[in-house]
Amino acid sequence: MAPPAIVPDANRRERFRDNNGNIISDIWKTSEYRVNKNAWTRALRVKPAREPYRGRRLRQLTQAMNSGGPTDGDTVNSVLSWETEKDQCWVCKRQLNDDPNSCGQRCYDWWRNLGPQDRLENDCEIRPLPWNSGFEGHGVYLKNWTPGGAKMPSITRNDMVGEYVGELVPWDREGHDEYEGEAEGRYIFEGPNKRWLIDAGKWGNTSRFINHNCRPNLIAVPMVVGGRRLITFRALKAIKAGDELTIHYGESYFNRYNEKCRCNAKGRPVAHDPEPAP
C-alpha cells in the first residue's frame, strides 16, 4: 500500500546565496523534489512497452502524470516510492507492507525533523572556491562562524548530513542520454534503483554544491524513509568547522564530462583553504 501523499510546498522559491550573500545565478533552492513532467511524458510516450515502464507501474505513472503538474505531491511520491514495499523504513524499521499505518508521512517528517536537512542548510554555507583549489565554482563548507558566539557546528563520524534533492527524471539509458538536464547533466545523481535520476541543475538543495574529493569525508547512502527511496549523505569521518564537505563522484564521472579531477593533481589532495568567513 502506498504511503500517504507528501505534498511539497511549491511556493517556497528561494535563490542560492554564497557566504557573502551574493545570489548564485539561475538556480532555485528547494527542500522538496519536483517531477520533470516533460521528461516523464516523453519517456512514457517513446518507450511504452519497455522496461522500466511496464504494466501496473506504467499505468500508475501515466495516471499520475495525467492527474497532476510537475509539483504534484502524489507524482513525486509515485516516483520515490517506486518498489519500496519490501524495504525496511530507516525510521520505524518496518516494511511498508507490514503495517501501512506505521510509515509514510510520519516517518518522513521524523527524518526531516532529525535535522539532516538542517545540517546542510543551517550548519553549512556555500563558498566560492579558493584560488588554490584548482577549479572554479563553489563548494559546501561547515560554518566556522556563529552568530553571537554560539557553539561552532561540528559533524561526527556516521552522522547523517542531508539528502540529495532535485528534479526527478526517468532513468532510461536512451532517455538519459536524450535528457541532458541542466549544465549537461553535471548535477545529476543517478537514483539508487535504476528507475529515476535526480537532477539538481535547476532546482536543488545545498548538496548540489558538494564537490568531489578522492579522499572524501561524506558518502552517499541510499535509504528508504517513509516509503521514499532517498539518496542521503553520511559522514565518513569527523568534520571540523571550516572544512569542506566532499564526496567521491565515482570512477567514471570526470571522463564522462571530459574534465580532470583537481583534488589530487599532485598525488595528494590539495588543501582546500577557504577564505576566512566574515
Ligand SMILES: C[S@@+](CC[C@H](N)C(=O)[O-])C[C@H]1O[C@@H](n2cnc3c(N)ncnc32)[C@H](O)[C@@H]1O
Ligand atoms: C555537482 S558540481 C559541484 C559544484 C560546483 N563546484 C559548482 O560550483 O556548481 C560538479 C562540478 O564541479 C566541478 N568539480 C567538483 N569537484 C571537482 C574536482 N575534484 N576536480 C575538478 N572539478 C571538480 C566539476 O566541474 C564538476 O562537473
